[in-house]
Structure formats: C-alpha cells, structure tokens
Amino acid sequence: MSTENNEDITSRPAGRAARERIYRYVLFLCASLSIFVTVSIVVILARDAVDFFGIVSPVEFFTGTDFLLSRGLYGVLPLVSGTILVTIIAAFIALPVGVAAAVYLSEYASERARSILKPALEVLAGIPTVVYGIFALVYVTPFLQALGLPLNTFNTLSASIMVGIMIIPMVSSLSEDAMSAVPDSLRQAAYGMGATKYEVSTGVVIPAAVSGIFSSFILALSRAIGETMIVVVAMGSRSRLIDFADPLSNLWQGNQPMTAAMVRINGADVVSEAGFKSMFAIGLTLFVITFLMNLASNRIAARYREEYE
C-alpha cells in the first residue's frame, strides 16, 4: 500500500501501456465467462437431449402421458402438468399478496414502517428453499390435516403454498420499485381532482406501473417453475396428470414437477441410458422456458423504465 505514494505517475514508463492492455484483456475474459456459462449450458443440455431423442422419439416425449422410468415411459406431460399445477397455486397466493404488499409499501407505509418491512421481506427471499420444503412437510401439512383437509403426507397443496410464500418478496419488491418510479406529478394531479388515496392507488399508480408489475409476475413465476427443493421435499415422487374430473384431488395428492423429476432420476440407484439422458431433455425444456420468461420480463421492465426516465 505504501509503495503508491512514491510512484511517479507523471511519467509513462515503458511497459505500462502493455500492462494496461493485459489488465484489460484479463478483465474482459472475466466478463466473457458468463457467455461461456450460457453457451455451455445450452451445448451440454442440447447434446445429451439430442442423444435422448435418438433413443426416444420427440413425439413420445412431448405427448406421452406417463413418466415411469422403471417401464421406460418418458412422457413429459405429467411432469409439465405438475409444474403448471404448482405454479398456478403459487401464483394465486403470491400475485395478489405481492401486489397488495407493494401498494402498501409504496403508497401507505410511513418511512419508518417501510424501513422495517422492506428488509424483512428481503430476508424471506434469503431463506434456503430446502428449509421452506421442510416447513411444508413437517409443519404445514399436519396443520392443514388438523384443519380437516384430506391431505396425503406428500401433497401438492402445502408445497405450492410454500412456493407461493417464497416468491412473494420477489413480486412485492419489483412491483414496489415500479410503483415508486411512477412520477409524483401523476398522483398530485389525481389528488387535485378530488381523488382519495384509495382511488389514487388503484386508479393511477397501479395502471401506471402495470408493465413493471407484470414483469415482476413473470419473473416470480419463472422462479416458481424452476423451484426444486420445496417440491422435492414435500411433494413426493409420483408423477400424475392433472385430474380434471376431480379438481380438488390434485391438491390433496402428491405430484412430481419437472425439477423434482430431474433430482429423482439423478438420485436413482439404477437408471437406464435413456433414463439418464431424459434428465437433460427435461433440463433443456426447463431452461428454455425460464430463460424466455426472464428475457420477456427484462424487456417489459426496460420499457417501463424508459417511460418515466
């Protein structure tokens, strides 16, 4: 540290330019690593997925209604339906609650309440997902059973509730950013016309921030789709299609979303070549879905930022 003081920075000694260039290249390499990660994810997943589709036809994979490794059935539909089920229930909890929390934080909360509630919600986002899974399995399920719901030990409902609670902070934090970005002049204009606080919140702020709110929805749902540990711990390992004849039974029974299926295949003692490779095909499907959702969310979020800056 002390050497810098006697360094004469007015002269440019030989080699300094070269050194500067080396630093630039090294730093550039660091930054490019992220591209390398993305490319290797795509290449690796795609390579094994292609192998997989050499053994099992894509038609069978994307239209099959059974996923049973032991019998060599690789239909992805039950896994997708499991993922959709979890995501929908989680969305029912997280989206309204998250937006209402964002409205409260952005429009109603005092400076003091905000300074406590906002970090507290961020803490929720930092709790490991395996802990949420254990909450669902060990505490929420017995509680709901005690309320009289006919739940199995491993069930969709309590896992989905925990997924929903887990993504609430994401919705509320991003939506609140969008609401805070709404210029005060819009609020003042509405107040000037005799609007109440309720009317300003629902009639002015939410519509003005709608693209930001929407982008937070997409991001949160993409998180719910990719959520692994909660569903692995609390939802069991039987995959099944959504039963439309008896909709409620879907909640009471266990299910196996795509993420959980990948973990199960990997953890299985004996697994066939096709079974192992199917993991990559599911992974690729998952990656593509979440990547597109994130991309869309960023696009929408970027648009609302442009509008108000």
Next chain:
Amino acid sequence: MAAPEQDTGFGTGTSGVSRIRGTAFEAVCLAATSFALVTVLVLLLFVAADAFRPLSADPGWHLVYFLTLVVPVLGLAVYYYRLDAPAGEVAYSTTGIPVVGLLVAGGMLVVIVELISVIELFALTLATAVSAGVIVAHGRVRPQAALERLGVIVLAPTVAVFGLPPAEFNTVFNWLTTQLGLGPVLQTRITSLRELVMMVPVLPADWLLLLITLTVPVAGLFGLFMGRRRDSRRDGLALLGGTVVLAAAGFVLGPLVGIGAEAWILATSFTVPPLAFYVEGVVRREEGTAGLVFPVVAVVGVLLGAVLVRQLGFAAPDPWLDVGFLLSPTSRTPADAGIYPALVGSVMMMVVIIVATFPVGVGAAIYLEEYAPSTGLVGKFVTLIEINIGNLAGVPSVVYGLLALALFIRFINMPTGSVIVGALAVGLLILPIVIISAQEAIRAVPDSHRQASYGMGATKWQTTRNVVLPQAMPGILTGTILALGRAIGETAPLLMVGLAASVRLAPNGFFDLGAAMPRQIFSWSTELEPAFRHGVLAAGVVTLLAVLLLMNGTAIVIRNKYQRDS
C-alpha cells in the same frame, strides 16, 4: 380544460363510504404485507421450539435465567433505545465482535484439525509473506518496470508456494510423456520455500508455531491499523504485544480452562485485537461508553444463572441442538446424530466458492463498468453480456447442477460428489449475483473522483485500483456476503453432482467426498421417525439459519457503516 362540473370518476361517492373503503383497502394491503412475514415467523418459532425444547426444562430454570439474564439485558436495551442510542450501538458491537471473532477462531480450529497441520499452515504463511516481501522490494528497487513487476507478481508466489514447476504439474506432465513413450522428462524442479520449510527436521511446538503464524500477523495488522489511525506507533505496538502475551499465556491457561493451548491462542488472536481496538476508540471518543456495560452484564448474567441453577437443582432443557450435535457426525439413532462433517464440508465449499467467484465476479464487474465500450462490435458484445448475466441470475439452480454434472464430472473427470465440484456448481450459480451487486457498488462511485484521478495522469487501471475499488469495496463485500448466504443454502445443485447424503468423517481435502449442511438436512427430511422429523431435522435447520443470519447480519453491518460514512 375539463369543466369543473364534469364527472371525473373520482370522489363521486359520499365521503363516508369512500373513507370506509379506503381504510379497508389499507388494512388489506397491510395484512398482505405481513402475511408472509407472520407465516414464516410462526414456522420459525415451531422449528426453534423443536430444536431447543424449552419446555423440557424446569420452570425454575427459566425463572432464574429470566431474572439474571433476560431482565437486565432487556432493561439495558430499553435504556439504550430510549435514552442513549450511541451506547446501544457500542453495546451491539462489543457483543458482536467477540462472537464473530470466536466463530472465525472456531473455523480456523476446524481447518487446523481437519485440513492442514499447523506446520503446513506455518510453511504456507511464511512462503506467502516472503513472496509478498519480494514483490514489495521489487516495487521499491525498480518502481518504473511495470511489465517486469507483473512477471514478479506471478512468479514470486508460484516459486515460494508451489515451486517451479509445481509438483502436480510435473506429475501430470511426466504421466503424459510416459503415455507417449518418452519416459519421465521433467526430473528436476525448483523446490518451493513451502516444501523446504516442511523438510526442516526440528520445528518448535505447535502452539508456538501457531503464535508465530496467526497471532503475530493478525495482531500486527490490527496494531498497524491502530498505529495509523491514532497516529501513535506506541499504541499499535502495545496492542500487538498485549495480544501476543495474552495468547502465549494460553500455554498455561488453556489447559487449565480445559480448551487446549491451540484453541486458546486462536480465540484470543481473533477476539482481543479487534475488541481492544474498538473499545479503545469508544473510550477515547467518550461517546456511548455506557454501552460497554452490556457485554459485562450479559456474561455475568449467564455465569450467575449457571451457578444459581446448579445450587437450586433446576433441570436444564434438553435441546436437540447442543454442542454434541454440532461436533458429532450423523447417525442412525437420532440422539447421537450431529452435523459436524456437513458443517466442515459447507465451510470448505465456502472457501472454494469465494476463491472461485470473487476475483472473477469483481473482474467482470470492473470490465463492464469501467472498461467496456458502448459502441462498435465490442459494445454490442458487452450489451449481450449484460443481458446474459441478468438472465443467468434467473436460471433454476437445478440446471446449474446439471451443468456441473456434465461439465466437471463427466467431461473433465473430477471426482463425483467431491467438495470442489459441489462448490463450483454453486459458484457458477452465484456468479451472476456477485457480478450484478459489484456492478452496482462500482456504479455508485461518483464520476468526479475518476476524473480527478485521470486529471493527475493516472491510467485507467491505476484509477480503478486506487480510486474506484477502495470506495466500492464495502458495497462489493456486502453483495458478495449476501450471495454467499444464498450459496450456503443451495441444495439442488449438490444433489445433482452427487454430494454424499451422510458422511461419517469430515472431508480432508477439496477432492474428497464432501458433505454440506443443506444436503445433510435434506437427507434427514426423508427419515420418517418423529425424533428425526421434529428433533434432528429442526436442529439442522436452526444451525443452517443461524449461520445464514450471521452472514447476513455482517453484510448489513458493513452496509450501514458504509452508508453512514459516505
């Protein structure tokens, strides 16, 4: 211009109705905000109750500790909160510093017991110190030779620590040439300073080596810092001397207290210097000195409570989460199960993750914020990188596990389930988070400071290193610690790379079969026995959350301090 009588759609209802509606709406929004918080809080209380089993204690036990510990501590807290806010902060810091210091010391103790012997540590430290000395000396002797210094910066540590070429490189190279039919080609190499030290036949006892390798540098650093801050070399030397004497006393006192000389030396090395420095500052500033009472009251309360409970014969609670749980391996019988190997595994993974992600993440952030052009072909590429990093942050963790499985285990043949593979999988996962938070910290450095540095003729790298990075460092550290908090709880990637479900012995090296806290917790969650579900599992969850809380707490303290200073 709208005519005043035109219906605007606002405020047309009677004011009474709209007030009720407004109040109801506010209440609903508040309920929504608290919903998740309250739910999780209740669940946490359940877990804590399962882990600590407070009801298994005698009511008298609770009463004693309530009177000796809780009442005085709460009383002081209320006093600080109401009347003396600076003292509250002093109380918080003087209690927190020894706790963090002891945890660091505990971590070091685990490293010494499990990973590298004291002699190895000594050799490593000596080699590092010598190479640092060579680099500094080169800077003094030839301050102008910038490119040459880059060579010295790379070569000196390599020769001192690894030798030239490193032994592992020789092994691999000779293996390759033997495979090609050339026989072992590389016969000679420069032996590293580290290896030379290890060969010395007579070395002082472990506790003395530890004193030299850890206490002296740590206390020396704090002494140097203190000497600079207070502008008095004597204070710094006093700090150094005091710490060394206190630590050396461990040779006698350690065994007396029953913790061994090494543990004593580690504990004093990491708690005494920072605490002495902080307390001296508080006394000197004469602000919030009342806060110094707090840790004393807490310690006295605990001791007094312990004595009273023993005298009165009240039964203590029998918690699942106790010292035995933290220090023993897992077991089929719930009462014997512990988390120690997993804890060690997690700490080792953290080390790899820090080494692997921090330099790369900060480097990437520096490039994107300071160097990256915004136009031309490179500019387009940089935009792509930025978008890509944002998207990578949202990729499901299980996909990173799949990537690590294919890349590290199947492609470059690293051992399945080893500490290093697990750490790299999680490292890739948090890399985008580290980059994004470092970018934000660097962006917050005012441009005028950069311009001033350029105006004095500094180059881009000099500006970055001497102006931007020091200012952005607290922000970067905060972001990194938060990202590490995310890393320590990640489970799915560990499952994918096949980390062991339960390990009896803690991993000895980075290529050993590893265990990790979340992985261990997951395998307990598959046990059906209630003693596991409501006992061992809860204790594991509380341990994990406590580590997490500690990390996040540190991050928040750094952030608050930084925000106040700037």
